[in-house]
Amino acid sequence: MAEFKRPDAPASTKVQQLAQHFRNLFPKRDDAPSDEQEHDFPGYREFDLKPGADALDSAWDEWRKAGEPGIKFLISPPFSGTAAIAREWAERHNWRKITAPQESELADVDIDKWWKPQASSPWIIDDLSNYWRRGTDGLAFIRALLPKLFRGELGQGLVVCDSWSFAFLQRAWPVNMPNVYCFAAADEKLMQEVGIQADEKKLKSLAARAFGNLGLALALWAVEKDDEHDLPSMPSDCHDETAFVLYTLLLHTGLSGRTLQKVLPMIAADQLDVQLLQLQQAKLISYDDEVWRITVYGYLAVRDFLRSRGFFVDAF
Amino acid sequence: METDKILGLFKTVTSDAVIEIAVVITVSVAIIWLSQRVFPWIADRLHGKQRLFVLAMIPTLRVIVFVLAIIWIVPMVIETTVQNMVAILGAAGLAIGFAMKDYVSSLIAGIVAVYELPYRPGDWIEVDGTYGEVKHIGMRAVEMVTPDDTVVFVPHLKLWTELIHNANNGGPSLMCVTSFYLTADHDAHRVKQVLEDVALTSPYVQLKQPITVIISEEPWGTHYRLKAYPIDPRQQFQFMTDLTARGKACLRALPVRFANLSPEHAVHVNP
Numbered sequence: 259m260a261e262f263k264r265p266d267a268p269a270s271t272k273v274q275q276l277a278q279h280f281r282n283l284f285p286k287r288d289d290a291p292s293d294e295q296e297h298d299f300p301g302y303r304e305f306d307l308k309p310g311a312d313a314l315d316s317a318w319d320e321w322r323k324a325g326e327p328g329i330k331f332l333i334s335p336p337f338s339g340t341a342a343i344a345r346e347w348a349e350r351h352n353w354r355k356i357t358a359p360q361e362s363e364l365a366d367v368d369i370d371k372w373w374k375p376q377a378s379s380p381w382i383i384d385d386l387s388n389y390w391r392r393g394t395d396g397l398a399f400i401r402a403l404l405p406k407l408f409r410g411e412l413g414q415g416l417v418v419c420d421s422w423s424f425a426f427l428q429r430a431w432p433v434n435m436p437n438v439y440c441f442a443a444a445d446e447k448l449m450q451e452v453g454i455q456a457d458e459k460k461l462k463s464l465a466a467r468a469f470g471n472l473g474l475a476l477a478l479w480a481v482e483k484d485d486e487h488d489l490p491s492m493p494s495d496c497h498d499e500t501a502f503v504l505y506t507l508l509l510h511t512g513l514s515g516r517t518l519q520k521v522l523p524m525i526a527a528d529q530l531d532v533q534l535l536q537l538q539q540a541k542l543i544s545y546d547d548e549v550w551r552i553t554v555y556g557y558l559a560v561r562d563f564l565r566s567r568g569f570f571v572d573a574f
Numbered sequence: 575m576e577t578d579k580i581l582g583l584f585k586t587v588t589s590d591a592v593i594e595i596a597v598v599i600t601v602s603v604a605i606i607w608l609s610q611r612v613f614p615w616i617a618d619r620l621h622g623k624q625r626l627f628v629l630a631m632i633p634t635l636r637v638i639v640f641v642l643a644i645i646w647i648v649p650m651v652i653e654t655t656v657q658n659m660v661a662i663l664g665a666a667g668l669a670i671g672f673a674m675k676d677y678v679s680s681l682i683a684g685i686v687a688v689y690e691l692p693y694r695p696g697d698w699i700e701v702d703g704t705y706g707e708v709k710h711i712g713m714r715a716v717e718m719v720t721p722d723d724t725v726v727f728v729p730h731l732k733l734w735t736e737l738i739h740n741a742n743n744g745g746p747s748l749m750c751v752t753s754f755y756l757t758a759d760h761d762a763h764r765v766k767q768v769l770e771d772v773a774l775t776s777p778y779v780q781l782k783q784p785i786t787v788i789i790s791e792e793p794w795g796t797h798y799r800l801k802a803y804p805i806d807p808r809q810q811f812q813f814m815t816d817l818t819a820r821g822k823a824c825l826r827a828l829p830v831r832f833a834n835l836s837p838e839h840a841v842h843v844n845p
Binding site for chain 2: 283284392393394396397426429430498502505506522523524566567568569570
């Protein structure tokens, strides 16, 4: 992961990013929300996962075939599709997908009780952010689990961890983790391969704006091709609570309202609802399957907002 | 004869020069007035280092404008020879020394404060037992607002004689210390770990900064001091409130008891 390098941004893109940063700092007063339909963003197309899974094959085939206990970490920037690629790769080789612990299991910190019913090797944990909560009773489970994983006590496995979650876990469990990998930043060639047809300068600019994140680049491209929509921006009246909600949702790649309230007890329930609705109206978060998540279109604005407020952002 | 000598120091001021001086003064005052409104407006929308940098530009810009205006105006009024300048400064010094010593001392300290930076707008300082955020640095005094929203004017003069305690010293890092008091008989390592996690899981905490717990044994029990930094110095009181509330909730779940001061250690306060 230390070798990861963001694509260089052309000067024009840097100016655009600076302008966007100032727009986020000094947002316009909100206009009255118009029809829901009118605000729907274009659906952004998912890309073919096979080349990514092939890349994992060529990188890890030797390790996989050796079958020795131990793990590899794969860091997944939000919307990059890394977790989906890892799942595709795991299915290809019949690796078992491990189910995340329930809230009660997180609190009990009984690794054996959680592990035994699904014990098998090799396996894949496809989202480590579901294995902890940012609360005083939500860290013990992962602190007990990580040493077991690194010692190989649970056999051979692949752990996919969101980049925001990983940044926090490195702070909470300050051990120099070995075998941490990530995909290289998407370049112009890769973007052409997934169907973005534009000149080289445009592709370079897109890669830089998306930090080399392929899923994000596809979403930005979808908005750019759509004349009716711009990327969402931060509402004008953002407070500390707004930042806490957004940061917590990124840390856990989405949470239910109930869990969010548990993680942020200092925000009153009605205030939390107001924040969530306001952010939903601004198209920065969405509510699907009873889970609040950051939208792919809002990610850039949210990341810039959190970074400008001094939050601990991911390395991507 | 003396009157002639004094008058000889000055140039003949034409009406054009008077207008020019008036324009220079007006423009200088307008720039200073505008900077004192625009920069805080911008700073309110920024956070961390960027906010403090913008705030720090206000007094610096004022001194620059003030000095430029003086450099512009003085040669229009006075024959700027060494002899003349010595005579005028001597006379002015004498008048100031008798009449406005403290006022001028504050003005000079204000200029010193701009380059020595004992405090900048946005800093949290304590002077003479008063703690608050520096909101404005004027020519004569610094304006600070206490946590209870009381505005306190501190003359720059204090810079010469008093200790100025600056909690964040121009940066966004401000350490908060939250105390917990427990009876002596308990597992201190367990409590220390719990308190560290309380800080680590606070949404206000600056994760780039260290979190430490200091334990000291007292006659009445054990004193825990949880030291951590909020993301923004302005959040310090909400941060400490969050740490206290969640810290107490976590400690209540442990086999520990909160310490009560025994009668022999109680401080008796006379009405």
